Amino acid sequence: MPRYQAPLRDMRFLLNDVLKVDTYSNLPGFSDAPPDVVDAILDSGAKFASEVLQPLNAVGDRQGCTRNPDASVKTPDGFPDAYRQMVEGGWIAISGDPEYGGQGLPRIISMAFNEMCSSANMAFAMYPGLTHGAYSAIHVGGSDEQKRTYLPKLCTGEWSGTMNLTEPQCGTDLGLIKTKAVPQADGTYKITGQKIWISGGEQDLAPNIIQLVLARIEGAPEGVKGISLFIVPKYLVNADGSLGARNAFECGGLEEKMGIHGNATCVMNYDGATGYLVGEPHKGMRTMFVMMNEARLGVGMQGLAQAEVSYQNAADFARERVQGRSITGAKAPDKPADPIIVHPDVRRMLMDMKSFTEGARAFTYWLALQGDLMHVSPDEITRTRADDRMALLTPVVKGYLTDKGFRSASDALQLHGGAGYTREQGVEQFVRDARIAMIYEGTNGIQALDLVGRKLASNGGRAVFQVFTDMEEFCSAHEASEDMKPFVAGLQTAEAQLKEATMWLMQNGMSNFDNAGASSHDYLHLFGLAMLALMWARMADAALQKRATGDSFYEDKLLTARYFFDRVLPDAASHLAKVKTGAAPVMALKADAF
Numbered sequence: 001m002p003r004y005q006a007p008l009r010d011m012r013f014l015l016n017d018v019l020k021v022d023t024y025s026n027l028p029g030f031s032d033a034p035p036d037v038v039d040a041i042l043d044s045g046a047k048f049a050s051e052v053l054q055p056l057n058a059v060g061d062r063q064g065c066t067r068n069p070d071a072s073v074k075t076p077d078g079f080p081d082a083y084r085q086m087v088e089g090g091w092i093a094i095s096g097d098p099e100y101g102g103q104g105l106p107r108i109i110s111m112a113f114n115e116m117c118s119s120a121n122m123a124f125a126m127y128p129g130l131t132h133g134a135y136s137a138i139h140v141g142g143s144d145e146q147k148r149t150y151l152p153k154l155c156t157g158e159w160s161g162t163m164n165l166t167e168p169q170c171g172t173d174l175g176l177i178k179t180k181a182v183p184q185a186d187g188t189y190k191i192t193g194q195k196i197w198i199s200g201g202e203q204d205l206a207p208n209i210i211q212l213v214l215a216r217i218e219g220a221p222e223g224v225k226g227i228s229l230f231i232v233p234k235y236l237v238n239a240d241g242s243l244g245a246r247n248a249f250e251c252g253g254l255e256e257k258m259g260i261h262g263n264a265t266c267v268m269n270y271d272g273a274t275g276y277l278v279g280e281p282h283k284g285m286r287t288m289f290v291m292m293n294e295a296r297l298g299v300g301m302q303g304l305a306q307a308e309v310s311y312q313n314a315a316d317f318a319r320e321r322v323q324g325r326s327i328t329g330a331k332a333p334d335k336p337a338d339p340i341i342v343h344p345d346v347r348r349m350l351m352d353m354k355s356f357t358e359g360a361r362a363f364t365y366w367l368a369l370q371g372d373l374m375h376v377s378p379d380e381i382t383r384t385r386a387d388d389r390m391a392l393l394t395p396v397v398k399g400y401l402t403d404k405g406f407r408s409a410s411d412a413l414q415l416h417g418g419a420g421y422t423r424e425q426g427v428e429q430f431v432r433d434a435r436i437a438m439i440y441e442g443t444n445g446i447q448a449l450d451l452v453g454r455k456l457a458s459n460g461g462r463a464v465f466q467v468f469t470d471m472e473e474f475c476s477a478h479e480a481s482e483d484m485k486p487f488v489a490g491l492q493t494a495e496a497q498l499k500e501a502t503m504w505l506m507q508n509g510m511s512n513f514d515n516a517g518a519s520s521h522d523y524l525h526l527f528g529l530a531m532l533a534l535m536w537a538r539m540a541d542a543a544l545q546k547r548a549t550g551d552s553f554y555e556d557k558l559l560t561a562r563y564f565f566d567r568v569l570p571d572a573a574s575h576l577a578k579v580k581t582g583a584a585p586v587m588a589l590k591a592d593a594f
Contacts, residue, residue: 106369299398
């Protein structure tokens with residue numbers, strides 16, 4: 001059976017040596033997170049993930065969820081108790097607003113905990129993840145009364161939350177939604193329609209489920225400009241905070257899915273359910289994007305998390321599995337064959353996984369830190385730059401990390417050979433679970449289009465030029481170091497390639513929108529590689545500063561960095577070449593030729 005152990009050493013290296021979170025101790029939230037507190041959270045979180053959540057991962061996959069005759073849903077054995085422990089332990093409230101029962105710690109700390117949970121049990125971790133997203137949307141867009149009513153219970157996880165976007169006739173194109181909202185004399189609305197693929201739409205983990213539902217008020221404009229957002233609780237909430245009448249909606253069925261079986265993916269039928277408008281009429285997408293962007297960062301983290309657990313189990317197997325002899329001579333002459341870790345192609349797969357997971361973790365945590373600075377920094381320039389980075393790079397994190405996370409899980413299965421293809425080994429679940437991350441919260445193709453179609457041009461390209469400046473400033477500060485030369489040179493090359501691709505898109509994408517669409521996938525991957533190059537250069541710098549301690553961790557970090565620059569980053573040249581081919585070869589065939 002598979003196992004999971006939180007990579008605490010790597011997490012601490014990032015938080016302490018690379019990102020230096022202690023230097024922000026003068027800021028709200030960070031002041032309550034000194035190193036000893038962070039260490040305690042990481043240690044306890046790792047224990048919870050490995051001892052409580054990981055043993056339920058295979059259980060959830062094999063049992064799945066069950067819809068009962070009364071339309072309620074039973075989650076897998078052990079899930080309700082694990083969720084109770086998570087709530088009682090205060091884990092869901094780590095980065096919540098103290099005014100509503102949260103602990104107020106930096107989001108980067110909760111990101112580390114969420115990674116552990118997602119590696120240990122991705123399907124389970126989706127329940128509190130969506131709850132926090134619902135909390136964030138109401139925190140930003142809700143009225144004072146709505147905040148008082150819902151946030152204290154959502155912040156702690158006592159109540160759960162979801163988002164209801166997709167309908168049978170529309171997924172990405174939300175302008176086509178048909179769910180309607182009819183105004184009532186008391187200021188509420190009656191919500192009628194069907195939503196599909198709603199993660200956690202019904203379950204037995206929490207006594208109340210707060211659905212955030214996109215709907216169209218009667219007479220609203222067509223398209224996304226006519227969409228409003230509503231709070232639709234499973235149970236109406238009385239004035240004293242107690243639960244009242246059951247609302248008029250139910251789970252109409254559960255989807256049979258390829259993976260994440262432990263998460264209830266529901267068809268939700270609304271039949272005149274009572275809803276409460278969030279924010280202004282017809283402005284629902286503005287608030288929902290708060291939840292969606294947070295979810296997209298979380299989904300990118302899921303790609304990293306599944307890559308990490310896949311890598312750990314692949315490395316275990318490679319050390320233990322005896323098969324064949326090394327092509328340079330026996331390495332275990334006392335055994336009938338050598339462990340497969342001696343074979344270069346096995347090492348290639350392991351190094352691909354290792355260099356990705358460690359680089360992706362640095363990228364994810366760094367972006368989470370930008371989210372913190374965006375909210376709490378007293379400096380307007382710092383806040384603006386952090387906001388720009390978040391907006392620009394969220395689709396990169398979501399798209400690139402989930403693409404490569406799935407590839408890592410697939411490589412882990414390949415490394416296991418026939419054993420990987422069997423259910424008993426457990427690695428095939430990682431592949432199935434990881435695959436959804438490339439699809440939900442906006443398919444990766446949509447992320448790429450968002451990147452080239454909206455984010456690049458935003459504010460005259462201010463955000464992407466800031467990324468170039470980040471890279472140039474790092475290179476300038478370290479180019480005199482002999483030890484840093486290979487990393488600086490690699491980063492300079494990646495920046496030049498990203499800049500060339502960006503300029504090409506700016507010149508050719510507007511003249512022919514198909515050029516932008518055809519090049520978007522490769523541009524996103526080029527951007528992802530360039531960001532990992534920046535992260536690996538920063539990690540190499542931090543490791544070099546600690547190298548004299550003689551700790552092998554830092555030498556291993558430098559060797560992995562060299563592997564990334566020598567063997568992974570060269571893919572950027574291929575992506576650049578494909579970006580510059582534009583739409584012509586992609587669109588040449590007529591539709592009926594396919």
